[in-house]
Amino acid sequence: MTFRDLNLKKQLWNALDDLGYETPTTIQSASFNVMMSGQDTIGIAQTGTGKTLAYLLPCLNMWKFSKEPHPQILIIVPTRELVAQIVSEVEKLTTYMNVATGGVYGGTNMNTQIAMVLQGLDIVVGTPGRILDLATNGSLQLKKVTKLVVDEVDETLSLGFRHQLLRIFDFLPTKRQNMVFSATLSEEVAAFLEANFTAPIRVEAARSGTPLTQIDQIGYNIPNFKSKVQLLNHLLKSTNDSSKVLVFVSSRALADLLFEEIESFFGQKVGVIHSNKAQNFRFNSVNNFQSGLISILIATDLIARGIDVSDVTHVINFDIPEIPENYIHRIGRTGRADKNGSAITFVTEYESANLEAIEELMQQKLPFQAIPETVELSSELLEFEKPKVVMPGKLVKMARPDDVGPAFHEKKLKNKKVNVRYDHKKAMMDKYGKPKRRRS
Numbered sequence: 001m002t003f004r005d006l007n008l009k010k011q012l013w014n015a016l017d018d019l020g021y022e023t024p025t026t027i028q029s030a031s032f033n034v035m036m037s038g039q040d041t042i043g044i045a046q047t048g049t050g051k052t053l054a055y056l057l058p059c060l061n062m063w064k065f066s067k068e069p070h071p072q073i074l075i076i077v078p079t080r081e082l083v084a085q086i087v088s089e090v091e092k093l094t095t096y097m098n099v100a101t102g103g104v105y106g107g108t109n110m111n112t113q114i115a116m117v118l119q120g121l122d123i124v125v126g127t128p129g130r131i132l133d134l135a136t137n138g139s140l141q142l143k144k145v146t147k148l149v150v151d152e153v154d155e156t157l158s159l160g161f162r163h164q165l166l167r168i169f170d171f172l173p174t175k176r177q178n179m180v181f182s183a184t185l186s187e188e189v190a191a192f193l194e195a196n197f198t199a200p201i202r203v204e205a206a207r208s209g210t211p212l213t214q215i216d217q218i219g220y221n222i223p224n225f226k227s228k229v230q231l232l233n234h235l236l237k238s239t240n241d242s243s244k245v246l247v248f249v250s251s252r253a254l255a256d257l258l259f260e261e262i263e264s265f266f267g268q269k270v271g272v273i274h275s276n277k278a279q280n281f282r283f284n285s286v287n288n289f290q291s292g293l294i295s296i297l298i299a300t301d302l303i304a305r306g307i308d309v310s311d312v313t314h315v316i317n318f319d320i321p322e323i324p325e326n327y328i329h330r331i332g333r334t335g336r337a338d339k340n341g342s343a344i345t346f347v348t349e350y351e352s353a354n355l356e357a358i359e360e361l362m363q364q365k366l367p368f369q370a371i372p373e374t375v376e377l378s379s380e381l382l383e384f385e386k387p388k389v390v391m392p393g394k395l396v397k398m399a400r401p402d403d404v405g406p407a408f409h410e411k412k413l414k415n416k417k418v419n420v421r422y423d424h425k426k427a428m429m430d431k432y433g434k435p436k437r438r439r440s
């Protein structure tokens with residue numbers, strides 16, 4: 001089957017030709033006719049399966065030109081990076097169409113976005129909070145929306161956007177087509193879908209939790225952070241110039257710490273991205289990684305979702321994700337659109353329970369390899385790795401060896417003044433050397 005077999009507008013065929021896409025992916029061919037029939041759809045698809053085009057193609061195919069300044073298509077996504085990415089995909093697909101698309105997200109000036117929305121948009125892509133703000137202040141009119149897409153609904157819910165989503169639904173007309181995408185169908189997601197959509201048709205790219213087959217997965221048992229750094233250095237040195245390596249860590253603090261550790265070896269080739277970084281910094285890191293300016297990007301799970309950086313050759317899980325589904329999302333950054341990829345996972349003893357949960361989700365065991373002999377393991381433990389000793393009994397705050405007691409500093413001169421009552425007798429003595437008496 002090719003895209004020519006789908007009943008698409010000529011303008012979309014032309015855009016797909018320009019992009020060099022010929023064959024629809026599984027989720028694209030499976031969902032096309034269902035969505036074109038106007039029914040509510042739930043797509044179960046991991047990132048990397050072509051799910052964005054799976055909903056964009058039918059939405060754009062059904063879109064009709066209108067003089068109306070209000071959007072007909074609303075796409076809700078969990079992160080600002082995804083907003084930018086989807087806007088760019090829409091723009092590529094609509095090169096031959098007269099469609100105005102805009103992205104809205106928090107953390108940036110709202111007035112600029114209000115001005116953009118007021119100019120008139122056909123498609124709005126945004127994060128829940130900002131869409132709601134714009135709808136509430138009246139600048140974004142949602143009454144003309146006929147197609148609603150909620151992408152990555154599982155992530156959107158787990159980020160705590162449930163309330164905002166429901167309030168956005170209140171602004172939408174009841175007669176609309178809903179298209180909801182999720183990489184996993186957890187109980188929480190299933191309950192949310194059941195409560196908010198009626199009889200949606202379910203289409204699936206692959207069983208939820210199935211890793212892409214073209215990803216080579218291996219694991220290393222490794223004792224601690226310092227040893228992980230040694231192994232990482234070894235692996236990074238053995239990759240070639242065209243490699244693009246995404247290194248995932250579980251927290252922002254660890255991302256910064258690891259960046260400091262490996263920057264001394266790899267200098268300008270390394271970048272770091274996490275949610276504590278400013279938005280421009282985040283966009284630049286992703287762009288520099290995409291363009292190849294940096295070839296190693298250290299990231300937290302923030303960008304495990306959705307971000308489409310092409311040709312990632314290796315994903316390294318520096319530590320194992322606590323939420324098993326995140327493992328699938330992380331490794332899904334490589335092996336995209338039918339390319340092969342390599343996923344390497346470091347597992348310490350204290351992470352073995354998380355590994356079991358991942359293996360259960362994937363229904364397959366992770367094959368392990370021996371650590372190369374040239375890698376020097378360390379026995380040094382960082383503070384968070386040291387076993388915590390719980391002492392029974394009452395908690396008493398112990399003085400640290402270098403404790404110097406409560407803070408102490410000299411009083412300022414003006415504060416040293418003591419108020420003394422004026423003593424006339426003493427003043428006379430000081431002045432005349434003898435007591436001065438009034439004459440009688």
Ligand code: AMP
Pocket residue numbers: 021022023024025028046047048049050051052053306308310336337
């Ligand atoms: P997604 O799962 O939507 O993040 O898409 C993953 C990547 O695959 C993106 O770079 C898409 O542009 C690309 N892609 C989507 N559909 C196709 C297709 N039919 N043929 C080739 N590449 C595609």
